[in-house]
Amino acid sequence: MPESSRQPATAARRTGGRSARVRAAVLQATVDVVLEHGADALSIAEVAQRAGVHETSIYRRWGTKAALALDAVLDRTRTDLPTPDTGTLRGDLLALLHDTAAFVRTPLGGLLLRMAVQEDLAEYEAARDEFWTTRFAVGAQVLDRAESRGELRPGVDRRLAFEALTGPLHTRLLLTREPLDDAFLEATVDLLLTGIGP
Amino acid sequence: MPESSRQPATAARRTGGRSARVRAAVLQATVDVVLEHGADALSIAEVAQRAGVHETSIYRRWGTKAALALDAVLDRTRTDLPTPDTGTLRGDLLALLHDTAAFVRTPLGGLLLRMAVQEDLAEYEAARDEFWTTRFAVGAQVLDRAESRGELRPGVDRRLAFEALTGPLHTRLLLTREPLDDAFLEATVDLLLTGIGP
DNA sequence: CCCCTAATGCAAGTTGACTTGCGTTACACG
DNA sequence: CGTGTAACGCAAGTCAACTTGCATTAGGGG
Numbered sequence: 001m002p003e004s005s006r007q008p009a010t011a012a013r014r015t016g017g018r019s020a021r022v023r024a025a026v027l028q029a030t031v032d033v034v035l036e037h038g039a040d041a042l043s044i045a046e047v048a049q050r051a052g053v054h055e056t057s058i059y060r061r062w063g064t065k066a067a068l069a070l071d072a073v074l075d076r077t078r079t080d081l082p083t084p085d086t087g088t089l090r091g092d093l094l095a096l097l098h099d100t101a102a103f104v105r106t107p108l109g110g111l112l113l114r115m116a117v118q119e120d121l122a123e124y125e126a127a128r129d130e131f132w133t134t135r136f137a138v139g140a141q142v143l144d145r146a147e148s149r150g151e152l153r154p155g156v157d158r159r160l161a162f163e164a165l166t167g168p169l170h171t172r173l174l175l176t177r178e179p180l181d182d183a184f185l186e187a188t189v190d191l192l193l194t195g196i197g198p
Numbered sequence: 199m200p201e202s203s204r205q206p207a208t209a210a211r212r213t214g215g216r217s218a219r220v221r222a223a224v225l226q227a228t229v230d231v232v233l234e235h236g237a238d239a240l241s242i243a244e245v246a247q248r249a250g251v252h253e254t255s256i257y258r259r260w261g262t263k264a265a266l267a268l269d270a271v272l273d274r275t276r277t278d279l280p281t282p283d284t285g286t287l288r289g290d291l292l293a294l295l296h297d298t299a300a301f302v303r304t305p306l307g308g309l310l311l312r313m314a315v316q317e318d319l320a321e322y323e324a325a326r327d328e329f330w331t332t333r334f335a336v337g338a339q340v341l342d343r344a345e346s347r348g349e350l351r352p353g354v355d356r357r358l359a360f361e362a363l364t365g366p367l368h369t370r371l372l373l374t375r376e377p378l379d380d381a382f383l384e385a386t387v388d389l390l391l392t393g394i395g396p
Numbered sequence: 397c398c399c400c401t402a403a404t405g406c407a408a409g410t411t412g413a414c415t416t417g418c419g420t421t422a423c424a425c426g
Numbered sequence: 427c428g429t430g431t432a433a434c435g436c437a438a439g440t441c442a443a444c445t446t447g448c449a450t451t452a453g454g455g456g
Contacts, residue, residue: 017453019403044443054405059444061403089395117315117372125375132374143394156394160366160385163374164394167365168358174315175368176330176361177323187358195393196341196354196362197287215423217433242413252435257414259433 025051026058030072031108039111042069070119073112074127083138089146093165093189096142100166101180104173113174136162164192223249224256228270229306237309240267268317271310272325281336287344291363291387294340298364299378302371311372334360362390 029050048055062068084095103109139162146152168188172178227248246253260266282293301307337360344350370376
């Protein structure tokens with residue numbers, strides 16, 4: 001009976017209409033709850049109630065609480081960030097670092113980093129790659145312009161330079177928990193520009 | 199009756215004998231379980247059984263699973279690390295970074311970092327400070343010797359330099375999840391030494 | 397417009413983290 | 427050595443994450 005049972009090779013997902021509404025409502029409720037009570041106090045039951053959705057629907061779609069929280073925060077974070085253009089490499093790097101610091105000081109931003117560290121699902125590898133690729137691209141653009149102005153030693157690895165710029169910030173924020181004041185950000189940029197050699 | 203009810207101002211803790219045995223057995227069992235099944239699969243019930251201790255004793259002493267895991271890993275990590283002395287600043291920094299990379303590649307080391315990011319208990323602030331202070335001290339010693347050899351630009355902030363050395367490594371390990379190969383470690387050291395300026 | 401079925405609603409159950417009250421053991425101190 | 431009490435053993439219970447089987451609803455392709 002190849003005539004009567006024609007089913008699409010890929011089982012058609014239903015992404016529009018109700019599904020989309022449920023997804024939006026749940027993610028919204030999740031962000032609300034997290035911002036109100038903190039990430040530790042995130043309760044699936046409360047999210048379900050606020051979103052007007054049954055708990056089971058959340059579990060079937062996201063699986064775990066961590067996955068839900070990460071998806072919700074990522075959804076809110078998917079915004080394109082501006083590329084600074086102050087005219088000097090130092091100014092651009094400082095602006096980049098200030099933007100980054102401002103983001104991680106945001107409740108949602110700080111949460112995203114901590115979740116990204118924790119989460120190990122292969123499912124979110126793509127999201128992580130996308131997140132960092134867009135940020136690396138901004139850094140590369142800043143460095144390209146600087147090189148054309150002769151402000152950059154040729155042959156500098158773009159990715160490494162960007163990691164060196166934000167590395168101390170991430171270390172302080174996540175590990176040593178030291179304050180991220182302006183003096184620290186400036187000192188980081190200057191160290192990256194000139195190095196510690198004589 | 200101020201005569202009969204004389205109790206010490208500080209309620210005497212009992213740290214020796216049985217308590218010490220329980221603590222050692224529980225921490226040992228915790229590390230064992232974590233190394234066998236991973237940190238996510240850590241079960242208090244299993245730890246209690248292996249340690250020959252009742253669950254309640256674990257909860258009363260450590261409170262939560264996260265606190266237990268962090269304490270267990272910290273207990274194993276409390277070892278003094280050697281200060282490299284290769285004769286050159288570049289060699290010392292490279293050795294330091296290699297040691298750090300080797301540590302975080304250890305199951306226990308990687309776990310410690312991820313837990314340190316997550317944990318927010320004021321109770322462990324002292325342990326965190328101790329951990330980083332000892333590491334900063336090693337870095338400072340390396341830099342002091344380099345300065346006396348004229349290999350260091352005077353006035354370089356020791357703490358910032360150390361953060362700049364290990365920052366990219368932590369960023370890759372925890373956030374971007376890129377590989378920590380030798381070429382990356384060398385490039386990090388060279389960038390720190392010379393900067394990105396012309 | 398109809399029909400297949402993906403996605404949701406619903407109810408009941410499982411599991412493990414964490415709590416509590418009370419009796420018991422064995423350090424620590426005199 | 428006794429003795430007070432901190433720390434442990436034990437039992438029972440709470441709570442929230444997560445699961446499962448089945449009925450119901452509503453996309454979206456035909």
